[in-house]
Amino acid sequence: MEFILKEKIRIGISACTFGAKTRWNYRGWDYVSDLGRQGHDYTWVPVCPEVMAGLGVPRDPVRLVSGNGEDFWQGKAKVKNRKGMDVSFQLKEACQEALSIMERSKLDAFIFMEGSPTCGVYRTTLKERRLGKPPGVFGSLLLKEDLFLVPALDMQSPWKWWDWSRRLHAFVWLKHKEIKTKKDLYDVWHMLKFLCQEVDMPSARQLGTDIADLPKSIDQTHIEEWRSKTLRFLRQPTTLKRIQGNLQKHYKHYRKVCGLKPKDLDVPGAETGKQKFVDELKRAERRMAESGYSFAGNPVLYRPNR
Template sequence: MEHTLTDRMKIGISACMYGAKVRYNAKGWDMLGYLKRERANFLWTPVCPEVMSGMGVPRPPIKLVGGNGIDFWDGGAQIKNRHGRNVSSMMRAGAKACMETLERADVDAYIFMEGSPSCGVYRTTLKNQRLGKPPGVFGALLLKKEIFLIPAADLQSPVKWWDWRRRLTAFTWLKRRDIDTVSDLFEIWHTLKFLCQEIDEKSSRELGHRIASFSKVTSLQEINRIRIEILELLRRPSDAKRVKQWLWKNYTHLKKIHGVEVEKVCPPETLRNMTHIAEEMLAVELEARREEKLFGSSPIDYRPSR
């Protein structure tokens, strides 16, 4: 089975994180600068629900009142600005316009501004790191559409970005593949199972047992249900501890079975900074690609054509 993704991935992004000065205070940040040359490997679609609502720049800041973004779409919450004006109808139109744009662009993922009452997913305020009332109005739509979501702040960390990028690559590769038979599913699970186990070992092992019990007469509906579960697993965030542990586990497997060896890789108990960990991961990834061996921590090779 081909383990390479060559079509450029399409990523939506909160426009203020793309560098556009569209925040309520007319500011923005170029978070893609942290990716350096790698930013050219993706097609970007910046959107801003608040600008598309017609509220303009600069504008009074807004907040959710009476519930969260999910409640907003059910009619149980409102968006008001600092002066108490109800701008819910404007916000609703802006969020819908942005989602329609992302759907036309057929994005594979979205990089969101956490802490925003519009784009926030797990936090809707920046004050003292409080949660606010998550998700935000647009964040609720993103969750409903089951888009692969990446917090913009994680682009600043080489380890966190590597973690999101390898899982987004696997997610997109799986999303674009045709799975017509149980044999197709077996091959896909063989490719992705170690990455899934790293993210959630218990759920992945249960999923593996279910797949192993399938027969040739298993329905296409059940096969597609498994695909959806794998995609959901790949969207979940990991953490640095698990990344280090499974890097070592998958690296020792490569070394033992295929003779792939990289000097700079350290065992998980070795103390080192995040930059060094990122360098280790990239080194193993590149060496496995060069030797054409499957690396469980990053099983899909992303080689976009420009």
């Protein structure tokens, strides 16, 4: 079964994390450049709803009043700036336009700036540990879309980004994979099960049992139900401890099955730094791909046609 993505994944991103100084205080971050060459493996579509609303840079910061982003779309909450000016109408139009841009761009994922009353998904303030009123106005729309959502701040952590990007690749591969029979479904599951088990063992077991419980002759409804359940599952992050634990298991397996020597797979110890650990994970992926095997911890890789 093909486990290589040949097309670049298309990702929407809050423009202020893409190097554009679109924040209220004329600041921004360039998290994509920080990814180095890996940043070129994706097609990026930056949007900034607050700038698209015509609020300009610099501007007074805005905040949600009387509710969260969900309430905003139901007409129960408003967005006002520091001077008390109601900017709800402009922001509503801009968020809807940003959503149209995303649809036209055929995105599979969105990287959002957490902590913003507009783009935030799980928090709308960056103040200490407070969550604010999540989701934000645009964040509320993002949650309703069939997208893989990534918090931009996790691009700053080598292992967290490795975890997000491997699940993103698997997500996009599964989303577009043609599945017609129960055997196809088993083949897909065989590809993804180790990754899913690493995320959450009991739920992953359930996904496997769900296939076994299906009738012999399945229809497209069964397939799409299983697919959407698994896509939702792949959106969940895992922990560094689980990744480290599973890497040892994978290496043991590859030595046995592929006959690789210990020097080919340099198992990182517990004391290994996070960056070095991620470098070793990438080396293992390459080594497996060269040997014609998929790396169970990261089963779907991007390799463009040159």
